[in-house]
Amino acid sequence: MSGRPTELRYIRFFEELAKKDVKTVGGKNASLGEMAGALRPFGIEVPGGFALTAEAYRLFLSANKLEKTIFEFLKIQKVKAGAKIRKLLLHVPLPLVLQQELRAAYHLLSRRYGKENLKVAVRSSATAEDLPEASFAGQHESFLNVQGADELLSYAKRCMVSLFTDRAIAYREEKGFDHRRVFLSVGVQKMVRADLASAGVMFTLETESGFPDIVTINAAFGLGENVVGGKVNPDEYQVYKPFLNDQSKQPIIEKNLGSKEKKLIYSSRQRTRNISTSSRERSSFVLSDQEILKLASWGAAIEKHYARPMDIEWAKDGDEQKFYIVQARPETVFAKKGELLFSNYRLEEKGRLLFKGLAIGSKIASGPAQVIRSVREIKKFQAGNILVTTTTTPDWVPVMKKASGIITDLGGRTSHAAIVSRELGIPAIVGSRIATKKIKNRQLVTISCAKGEEGLVYDGLLKYKVKTEKRVNALPKTSFKTKIMLNIASPSAALRYYHLPVSGIGLARMEFIISNTIRIHPMAILQTEKVKSPKIRSEIEKLTCSYPSKSAYFVELLAMGIAKIAASQYPQEVILRLSDFKTNEYAALLGGSFFEPKEENPMLGFRGASRYYHPLYQPGFELECRAIHKAREEMGFKNLSVMVPFCRTLEEAKRVLQLLCQNGLKRARGKLKVYVMAEIPSNVILAEAFASLFDGFSIGSNDLTQLILGVDRDSALLSSLFKEDNPAVKWAILQLIEKAHLKGVKVGLCGQAPSDNPAFARFLIKAGIDSISLNPDAVTSFFKGNKFE
Numbered sequence: 001m002s003g004r005p006t007e008l009r010y011i012r013f014f015e016e017l018a019k020k021d022v023k024t025v026g027g028k029n030a031s032l033g034e035m036a037g038a039l040r041p042f043g044i045e046v047p048g049g050f051a052l053t054a055e056a057y058r059l060f061l062s063a064n065k066l067e068k069t070i071f072e073f074l075k076i077q078k079v080k081a082g083a084k085i086r087k088l089l090l091h092v093p094l095p096l097v098l099q100q101e102l103r104a105a106y107h108l109l110s111r112r113y114g115k116e117n118l119k120v121a122v123r124s125s126a127t128a129e130d131l132p133e134a135s136f137a138g139q140h141e142s143f144l145n146v147q148g149a150d151e152l153l154s155y156a157k158r159c160m161v162s163l164f165t166d167r168a169i170a171y172r173e174e175k176g177f178d179h180r181r182v183f184l185s186v187g188v189q190k191m192v193r194a195d196l197a198s199a200g201v202m203f204t205l206e207t208e209s210g211f212p213d214i215v216t217i218n219a220a221f222g223l224g225e226n227v228v229g230g231k232v233n234p235d236e237y238q239v240y241k242p243f244l245n246d247q248s249k250q251p252i253i254e255k256n257l258g259s260k261e262k263k264l265i266y267s268s269r270q271r272t273r274n275i276s277t278s279s280r281e282r283s284s285f286v287l288s289d290q291e292i293l294k295l296a297s298w299g300a301a302i303e304k305h306y307a308r309p310m311d312i313e314w315a316k317d318g319d320e321q322k323f324y325i326v327q328a329r330p331e332t333v334f335a336k337k338g339e340l341l342f343s344n345y346r347l348e349e350k351g352r353l354l355f356k357g358l359a360i361g362s363k364i365a366s367g368p369a370q371v372i373r374s375v376r377e378i379k380k381f382q383a384g385n386i387l388v389t390t391t392t393t394p395d396w397v398p399v400m401k402k403a404s405g406i407i408t409d410l411g412g413r414t415s416h417a418a419i420v421s422r423e424l425g426i427p428a429i430v431g432s433r434i435a436t437k438k439i440k441n442r443q444l445v446t447i448s449c450a451k452g453e454e455g456l457v458y459d460g461l462l463k464y465k466v467k468t469e470k471r472v473n474a475l476p477k478t479s480f481k482t483k484i485m486l487n488i489a490s491p492s493a494a495l496r497y498y499h500l501p502v503s504g505i506g507l508a509r510m511e512f513i514i515s516n517t518i519r520i521h522p523m524a525i526l527q528t529e530k531v532k533s534p535k536i537r538s539e540i541e542k543l544t545c546s547y548p549s550k551s552a553y554f555v556e557l558l559a560m561g562i563a564k565i566a567a568s569q570y571p572q573e574v575i576l577r578l579s580d581f582k583t584n585e586y587a588a589l590l591g592g593s594f595f596e597p598k599e600e601n602p603m604l605g606f607r608g609a610s611r612y613y614h615p616l617y618q619p620g621f622e623l624e625c626r627a628i629h630k631a632r633e634e635m636g637f638k639n640l641s642v643m644v645p646f647c648r649t650l651e652e653a654k655r656v657l658q659l660l661c662q663n664g665l666k667r668a669r670g671k672l673k674v675y676v677m678a679e680i681p682s683n684v685i686l687a688e689a690f691a692s693l694f695d696g697f698s699i700g701s702n703d704l705t706q707l708i709l710g711v712d713r714d715s716a717l718l719s720s721l722f723k724e725d726n727p728a729v730k731w732a733i734l735q736l737i738e739k740a741h742l743k744g745v746k747v748g749l750c751g752q753a754p755s756d757n758p759a760f761a762r763f764l765i766k767a768g769i770d771s772i773s774l775n776p777d778a779v780t781s782f783f784k785g786n787k788f789e
Helices: 019-037 054-063 066-090 096-112 149-164 166-175 289-306 375-380 394-400 416-424 493-496 511-516 524-525 536-543 552-571 585-588 618-634 650-662 681-685 687-691 701-709 729-744 759-765 776-786
Strands: 012-014 049-052 119-126 142-147 184-190 199-203 214-221 233-242 252-256 262-267 272-276 312-316 322-330 341-347 352-359 364-371 386-389 404-410 429-430 446-449 452-461 464-470 483-488 504-507 574-577 638-643 674-678 696-699 746-749 771-774
Touching: 012 019, 019 049, 019 054, 019 289, 019 322, 049 096, 054 184, 066 166, 066 312, 096 149, 096 759, 119 149, 119 404, 142 149, 142 272, 149 166, 149 618, 166 199, 166 404, 199 289, 199 574, 233 289, 233 552, 252 289, 252 552, 262 504, 262 674, 272 681, 289 312, 289 322, 312 681, 322 352, 322 650, 341 364, 341 446, 352 404, 352 416, 364 464, 375 394, 375 574, 386 394, 386 552, 386 776, 394 416, 404 416, 416 429, 429 452, 452 511, 464 746, 483 493, 493 552, 504 552, 504 681, 504 771, 511 552, 524 552, 524 618, 524 771, 536 552, 536 771, 552 574, 552 618, 618 638, 618 650, 650 674, 650 687, 681 687, 681 701, 681 729, 687 696, 687 729, 696 729, 701 729, 729 746, 759 771
Parallel strands: 364 386, 386 404, 404 429, 483 504, 483 771, 504 574, 574 638, 638 674, 674 696, 696 746, 746 771
Antiparallel strands: 012 049, 049 184, 119 142, 119 184, 199 214, 199 312, 214 233, 233 252, 262 272, 312 322, 341 464, 352 429, 352 452, 364 446, 446 452
């Protein structure tokens, strides 16, 4: 740095540091120096600053002759010694040489930015912190909006003293770190005016599954401590990394609007304070699409430089309208997690749903809930209970370790509660907003994180099953050529199963995205004026207000959900089934009852292909087509194929194909494949004719069995008759495979039967079926011992 005084022995400016200097200035400061020197040429901005070295900390202790006393306290009293040590250190001065050097470096940094007294952040950076084996962040103190040399000296010392917070001492004891070998460096960094803009956290992987090809960004208005500390429910964005360098693609695959009830701003008296956000801020996304992609590109570049997934804090300066990276450290949860076991949790019974939140992990837990509102009350917590609180900080870690599950009112996927829960391997539901109001002390509850990104809290103790399998990197060698694919509904679940070595996704269910993410009937989106209920109209307006139009809401959310599923297996094929709700299911969507006819037998009624060209639904189907086109053409997921369900006649097939073509989805253009479900006897009887129109068939064994045997698949009285391995059903399947192969098209099956019945799977393989699509939990067991050979 130009103008650097040569006599500064205990100060290192960021430009003079690199990642090799962890022992000198700790992980955080070394990382800032590394980025300032190596990544700034690539456009990544790091606020200027300097580090007071670990050697300065050692001088602080030795000059005041405190080392022996401190370590005797620790040896005798361990964690309980913290308060005594902190009191001792706060009442002794910093050595004069450190005071002088801090003042000199601060004035030099201030002049660099044309200020007399620059506002700075003062952060702790321990020499054993943020290493792969030392993962809990937030053990030591940081201070914002510090101004003037006198304040800097005071807060620099407080940072050094924070090496002996109770939580930091307990952490070192647990991890086996020698107290004598852990030192603290103080980072001093120009404050970014995020109080006038926004800030947040970025992980260069998907935080719940460890899927490596995604950047996850959390964002809120104001300073970033609210996001880091889980004090707000932030926006969440996800970007598909492999497409970031292709300017022709727009790879944002998720945008979730957070409630963001407050923002942290500067305050002259208290340095910072929280204020309420405006209604406009709460209903607006923090970042534009262009800003999301810029941050994601920075995250990808930082990850590439460090050659490992990273946990990054960013901030936007409202005065300069510039982004800065204010901290970066290795991601530690999945770095430490082996690929040995994969547990699948499933609820065995239904219960009364109390509320929802963001699911952290994929487990289920049940037990007595214990509401703890303050860290002062954590000693009351009983091991094995489910912790319910507003938010958590590092001081809560000891009690979090005792909990079987955690529920918070506030926080996103990168909040403290979420990060620690992942590290501890316990399920958590964060950002519920109402947990502490809804749940009573000692109330028995069940929390389920097994349904993807949505966490569910139920009243009572519900039965659940856990199936644990070894993770596999390659399927065992088999003599058959049948491909094994996945059945997927939830986009987040698709990411959870990315590690399974399958040949793509044979069935992705569009209706799950519509019912769980969009929630509004497509025609109610297009013709809201026909929704006669003011309450439902109000809810539709609330859900869609962050988008340019209601149609944009539907198309963007559906496109992102589809793209997320496609991303999980890219570049392998992902077959998306067009919407296959029945009228009663469509009616359950917001506004749906005003557009759906009432049918005596919806299973055989207005469903599948017949809806797409009918005036009652064709405009809604065109919205679906726009979403698929966006996912393929704009976002870049050309591995998407589409599949037409419940197509009764050849004339119907031609009309649907024509509609797809009119909406930019012409078969074979851009290598688009269009399949048809084989679930009606007519599909088998006229197999050669259907094969001339489509690229292949996917057998829907449930409906095909129902219609061949004349058995209601939902009838408990007739359940003993409903069997996919009935000779009549097997004959139809054999006929279809033979006719399709003569026409040169493929046949797959996406029903549940092969997962449950090994003999049926062997029949399909012997018949020469091209692919079998299984539920994820069945894949490894399907091949165990090659029992389907």
